Amino acid sequence: MVEKTVPAIQSEKQVPSREVTRNPDQYVSPLCDIFETPEGLTVQADLPGVEKGGVEIKVENGLLTIEGKIQLRPQRQKLFEEFAPVNFFRQFELPEKVDQEKIMADLKHGVLTLVLPHVEKQKPRQIEVTVS
Numbered sequence: 001m002v003e004k005t006v007p008a009i010q011s012e013k014q015v016p017s018r019e020v021t022r023n024p025d026q027y028v029s030p031l032c033d034i035f036e037t038p039e040g041l042t043v044q045a046d047l048p049g050v051e052k053g054g055v056e057i058k059v060e061n062g063l064l065t066i067e068g069k070i071q072l073r074p075q076r077q078k079l080f081e082e083f084a085p086v087n088f089f090r091q092f093e094l095p096e097k098v099d100q101e102k103i104m105a106d107l108k109h110g111v112l113t114l115v116l117p118h119v120e121k122q123k124p125r126q127i128e129v130t131v132s
Helices: 018-022
Strands: 002-004 032-037 040-046 055-060 063-068 087-093 104-108 111-117
Touching: 040 063, 040 087, 055 104, 055 111, 063 111
Parallel strands: none
Antiparallel strands: 002 087, 032 040, 040 111, 055 063, 063 087, 104 111
């Protein structure tokens, strides 16, 4: 699975600065783990603070897109603030062996789990010959 992260403004090992994450239109790349089993691939993405209605997952032209948006809460009087909502965006090119029609998603405690099953292999079958 090939990763495509948009926008690629920083290297993987750098943490975004406070100024970068304060912009509500700014997207950061969620941390992901990818596992492969004989049945398929599993992707786990950390989307802290994102609720079910804020997650959008698309598959188009072999490209898996994960987008998470934090729902802003009513403003309260702040004495001090270090945490600000950020949005998440990440893309992966899917291998041909993934059955795109059977992808399943689950969001629990800020962790998005995607199950991407492999395409079922064609089983050999006997073709009957008829005489005309």
